[in-house]
Amino acid sequence: MFFIKRILIIFFIFLVIIIGDLVTYDYVEKEDKIKEISSKMTSISPSFSFASKEYKKFVYDK
Amino acid sequence: MINKNFVDFSILLLLKDKKEYLFSFFIFTFIVFLASSILFISDSIKHDLFIALDKQHQIIVKNTKSGRYTPLSEEHIDSILQISGVDNVKGKVDGYYYFAQDRRYFHIVVDESLDEHSMIISSEIKSILAKFKYTTQFNFLTQDGITSLDIKKVIKSNIISNDVILVNEDIARKILNMDEDEYSYLDVLVPNNSEIDFISLKIVDLYPDIKVKTKNDLKSDYEYVFYYKGGIFMILYIVSMISFFILLKNQISSVFGEKKREIAIFRSIGFAIKDIIFLKFIQNSVVALCSYFLGVFLAYIFVFIFGAPLLKNIFLGHDASHIIFTPIVDVKTLFVMFIFTVIPFLASILLPAWKIAVEDMSEVIK
């Protein structure tokens, strides 16, 4: 039981960290930023390259 | 059936054999960590892209000539406007400027609010320009010579703005070498969603060279890229599946080998078959649950708090240091992962444990 309690406490700490991070993240701001920029673009293509060939095709061909 | 003494005793036995379980524990944790990291990253990218798509018009029109993209003209706008059901057509200037010194492309996007001497850049571009000592302004090399723009503002890099430079429309045309009546894309506004497909067909009918993409097409493209079948995902999933099966084999053999005698001892002192199975169930549940949650938690911290240092490059390429992943936790997929890892893990232990438990143990314990 002691062992299980110890694990639960560790997980609880993790959970607090994660929930804290989730709650404090400003989704609205990020969403606004993305929407702001995407409303200026016509055809959005993600601005990143991808390691696989298929992916590059997707970004730069379409 | 569940009693404290029994659970305690199971844990005691688990800790006794911790060396054997530790290997499984680490492998399991690593698999879950890897799989959920991939899941978090792809979900986060997908989420951002879909938000970006939200603001898009329903139909995007591009022109091609002999398989290459060519600009569209005012004439295209005029004729598409005549189609009934189309409410508005906007021509947009958008393209890529090659920055030869760093061998990379900048995405030039029009922002009408800017004047002719300033631009807005992303933080990623800011750090690239800073490498070449462009801290307050940047000189674009155009057909008519140098166009110098001041950096007015730096915006945060996100999935679509990472390589973006926002400039005035005239400047964009200058940088991209486009004439006044030329457009890179057309945005077609169709108020009635059910007419979108029909209207895009009509546009293609009008100009066979034109490539029409609807919002739904784009959406399904993104879905496809982040679908488990797509490229890198398949490889990663296969890797984790294979290592998972290795893990299972390891775990089963540990039950079959030395544990056979131990099980027989417990049977002789009065453990019923169900007790043996329950004992193994408790032990392996502890291992599996701990690994699963530890894997998921570590993946979250790795991806969203530390920004997925190595994995990020696989997904976003090497120039994505400024992109921050939006924390998106898809509980449904995590649950599916739970079902597909923890359940087979437990099953693969309990079946051999049961098999051994029902054997005649009088020979083993002599």
Next chain:
Amino acid sequence: MRSKILIRNLYKIYNEKKENEFFALKNINLNIKCGEIVIIKGISGSGKSTLLSLIGALSKPSSGDILVNEQNIAKLPDIFSSQYRNEEVGFIFQSFNLVDGLSVYDNVKAPLVLSNINQDELKKKINLALEVANIAHKSQQMVSNLSGGEKQRCAIARALVNSPSLILADEPTANLDKNNSLIFVDILKKFKQLNKTVVVATHDTIFDNLAFVDTYVNIEDGAII
């Protein structure tokens, strides 16, 4: 006195109806009364261990009945035969069959974890058994660090911890030196005082002609002679 164990027409056949069919026990009839100490003698392979594991419900007979406390354990389903082993029987094996990696205390605790008793009672029962088996001073030691005799006593403590009325010992002295064997004989005496029914299967001559033993049974080729 009441019958503790009543065995009737007991057969144990290995590889039944195959080419290498082997009769381990043939038509055994035995009556052991409450509080009796019974020594089953015979050379190795004569079937005495098989008889013991049948009495302890570790395996099932091919035919015949074993009545313990007037209950036929030969036909019990697993869940009840396990309960019977747990509550009624204490085993002492030749190879001790302790769980390596656990302490003496935890080994003795093993039979008790199935029943939901509170911590104090658990401790009391274990300590009592350790006292009886004279191993209390080593209760926190790992069993792998014990000598043969200590292991034996640990096994005895485990057999006693649930205070069973029947104790089955299979070649208890085979792995022990002379001294420790004599200690076991003393413990056997103690069992007699505690009014436990004890069945010992052995070929050790140390058990010959003991005054407190009620019955000697000789077994040869699976049959009582």
Next chain:
Amino acid sequence: MFVKYLCILALMFTVSNAKMFQSISEDKGTFVQKGNTKLYCPNCGMNLPKFYKTNHIHKNHQYCSLHCLAESNNGKKLQDAKVVDTKSLKFIGVKNAYYVVNSTKKGTMSVHSKYAFAKEKDVQEFRKKYGGQIVDFAQAYELAKIDLKKDTSMINTKRQKKVYKVGKKLYLAKCNKVNPEAFESIASLKAGLKSECKISKDKALQAVAVYLWDTQKLHKKMGAIGSIKVPKDAKCPICGMFVHKYPKWAAMIDADKKLYFDGVKDMIKYIFSHKEDIDVKNIYITDYFSTTKIKAKDAYFVFGSNVYGPMGNELIPFSSEISAYAFKKDHFGKKVLTFYDIDQDVLEEIEEL
């Protein structure tokens, strides 16, 4: 591979088309008008150098195209007009001009292009390259008059869908208040706006001028705005379904109590059973194409098409006759009806489909 894709992408912007065929730079042409409206077509306000090769002159007015010439003279016979020779860029009398119509080069303000030449040699050369038929001025002028109706409707569509919106936005953002009533022509309005607005591009200025002229002086419609707002709990009185789920099909009777329907068909059914209480002016429906609120009495209904509403076959409403007929053609409709054409027989016919 990576570089290859990027190169293709980069190339797409380096392959640029030449400027419009009609356009020349200002110093190469002849402009007969005086004052600040010198470079603007008096009929439409468009920039003359930009469409120079289709310019026509009549009584000191320089028009951007044959379309504008015909429109501002109401199709009267004109023998003293002058036209630009496409080759030499000089004005010649229309009587001596050869016109090439329907060539593959696009015209100005018209679906059929009309270019004039002084010499027969040049005509043949042009025709070889771009096709089309050679006609004289009288024939070309007739053709322009025939095209006038269609071209005007096209121009109006474009203005309503796009130019007014662009113009309004620019006017509100970059211009001082201007009263279009004070100007006698769109060209002078545009010239006046030049000083009132912070707009340098001719196209943008044109949009503002067209917007002000058409909507404030000629009082043309800007195109409907707003849709029927359906409350969440509104149920269709005929079929009992929640209407807010189908905003594209919403219809409304704006009486003492507002009634909402999930389609024209259900609304008509209701109207037939409550004929005496309902004023036709209060009936609103949703235009299929623009999803905006329009009055039922001005609408056109397509019946028997392959588009289904929430209640199956529907009468699909449109704000203009043109779009109704376009829809009928595209979606295999049977008939186009006005609101007053709809009677019990039509309703029965729908049910039978």
